[in-house]
Amino acid sequence: MDLTQRRDRLLEHEAALCAPHDSPVYVFYEDDVRDNYRTLRSALDEHYPDSTIHFAVKANYNPAILSILRDEGCHAEVYARGELAAAQTAGYDADDLLLTGMNRRPEDIERALEQGVGHFLVDNATELERLVAAARKTDVRPRVLIRCNPSMEVPTHPEVATATLETKFGLDIDSGRAMAVTEKAVAAEEIDLAGIQLHIGSQIQSAEPYGVAAREMCAFAADIRDELGVEIDVLDLGGGLPVPYDDDVPAPETIIETIATNVKDSLSEADIPLPTLFLEPGRRLVGNAGTLLARVGVIKETPYATFAVLDAGTNTVSSYWPYPIYALSDEEPTESYHLAGPLCYSGDVLAEDVSLPPLERGDTIAIDRIGAYSLGSASHTNAQPKPPIVLLRSNGDVETIRQPESVEEIIGNAQQLEDLALDDVTTEAD
Numbered sequence: 160m161d162l163t164q165r166r167d168r169l170l171e172h173e174a175a176l177c178a179p180h181d182s183p184v185y186v187f188y189e190d191d192v193r194d195n196y197r198t199l200r201s202a203l204d205e206h207y208p209d210s211t212i213h214f215a216v217k218a219n220y221n222p223a224i225l226s227i228l229r230d231e232g233c234h235a236e237v238y239a240r241g242e243l244a245a246a247q248t249a250g251y252d253a254d255d256l257l258l259t260g261m262n263r264r265p266e267d268i269e270r271a272l273e274q275g276v277g278h279f280l281v282d283n284a285t286e287l288e289r290l291v292a293a294a295r296k297t298d299v300r301p302r303v304l305i306r307c308n309p310s311m312e313v314p315t316h317p318e319v320a321t322a323t324l325e326t327k328f329g330l331d332i333d334s335g336r337a338m339a340v341t342e343k344a345v346a347a348e349e350i351d352l353a354g355i356q357l358h359i360g361s362q363i364q365s366a367e368p369y370g371v372a373a374r375e376m377c378a379f380a381a382d383i384r385d386e387l388g389v390e391i392d393v394l395d396l397g398g399g400l401p402v403p404y405d406d407d408v409p410a411p412e413t414i415i416e417t418i419a420t421n422v423k424d425s426l427s428e429a430d431i432p433l434p435t436l437f438l439e440p441g442r443r444l445v446g447n448a449g450t451l452l453a454r455v456g457v458i459k460e461t462p463y464a465t466f467a468v469l470d471a472g473t474n475t476v477s478s479y480w481p482y483p484i485y486a487l488s489d490e491e492p493t494e495s496y497h498l499a500g501p502l503c504y505s506g507d508v509l510a511e512d513v514s515l516p517p518l519e520r521g522d523t524i525a526i527d528r529i530g531a532y533s534l535g536s537a538s539h540t541n542a543q544p545k546p547p548i549v550l551l552r553s554n555g556d557v558e559t560i561r562q563p564e565s566v567e568e569i570i571g572n573a574q575q576l577e578d579l580a581l582d583d584v585t586t587e588a589d
């Protein structure tokens with residue numbers, strides 16, 4: 160769907176979407192979530208059928224969104240216990256989960272083992288030791304993936320490149336660290352080595368790094384076979400598939416074809432049977448499935464620009480990305496605005512020089528394709544509540560899938576000092 164079609168869909172359902180809650184509100188679309196999954200799944204069916212999609216739950220851990228993906232047959236990558244709980248709330252089979260994490264608590268690993276979590280990712284030697292100890296204690300045998308780092312430069316925002324030389328993630332291949340931990344995993348009687356994993360980063364703007372990553376990992380799989388005498392069952396190439404915010408980015412089909420070709424070519428050269436392929440897309444499955452609707456409250460001219468001040472700002476979306484922005488109206492964009500949020504810092508500007516129709520107080524602005532990471536990055540700056548979420552179902556119904564937050568919930572679990580507390584305080588929350 161192009162932006163005009165997306166705007167028309169919002170206009171068609173505007174009354175129902177805006178009725179349940181005050182502005183601002185996140186709108187999600189069941190159809191988009193399902194379509195996104197099916198696009199990836201059918202590309203995999205064509206190019207590499209023995210494969211599983213593990214949705215990276217950190218991109219959106221709302222249980223309703225998770226259950227739509229589960230209903231499509233998607234598996235999930237869950238980072239530590241919070242996301243594990245979200246996936247369980249959404250009804251995922253524990254065997255379909257891949258538990259990742261850095262510095263996980265031993266008791267969380269033990270609980271995940273007892274619950275039957277399908278695969279465990281190991282980022283470092285200490286995590287392997289913890290997993291082995293937990294396996295011994297619970298008498299459950301985990302299937303383990305070793306997180307590798309081939310030190311790659313990838314085209315994306317530096318904050319979200321995760322297989323570089325500088326990163327905290329994974330085990331470096333070139334220095335032999337990845338092999339040393341893999342060897343320990345093979346030797347440990349309490350666990351099964353299932354395979355190897357890498358995640359090169361997020362919003363990767365071209366297909367080529369996936370080809371490089373696939374070849375690096377296949378070469379490492381060949382080294383494992385040569386040095387340790389074992390063949391991997393699972394090759395996990397992580398996520399990072401991009402959402403078209405504004406730039407041209409490769410279609411997911413192109414990336415999947417690139418991965419499949421490189422894996423098949425490299426492994427047939429090394430005479431290794433094809434493993435099951437795991438992918439862990441997050442952003443690509445939900446990024447375009449959500450829109451933030453915010454309302455113009457103030458139009459303010461300064462000597463520098465015309466600001467339209469919205470009731471939602473940088474506290475409601477994940478930063479870095481150039482989200483498409485448009486007004487919910489049929490009028491032509493003839494004006495230019497800086498779109499500011501309501502927060503108490505100068506950086507609270509969502510976008511500058513946005514072409515929009517002439518705005519008035521009360522107009523609704525769509526900040527589109529915010530479906531990935533906004534929920535997790537939304538903050539309570541200035542004790543602002545996070546917006547509620549409504550879902551446009553495939554049948555046209557509108558359902559609330561996250562209730563509005565009250566001010567009381569934001570400050571509620573802080574503790575007042577008893578000796579300074581007053582009895583007769585009333586708050587906005589009362």
Ligand SMILES: *Cc1c(COP(=O)(O)O)cnc(C)c1O
Pocket residue numbers: 215217218236259358360361362397398399400439440441442443531
């Ligand atoms: C964040 C993350 C992903 C998902 O990345 P996207 O860019 O959202 O696809 C996948 N795997 C791991 C280990 C991650 O940390």
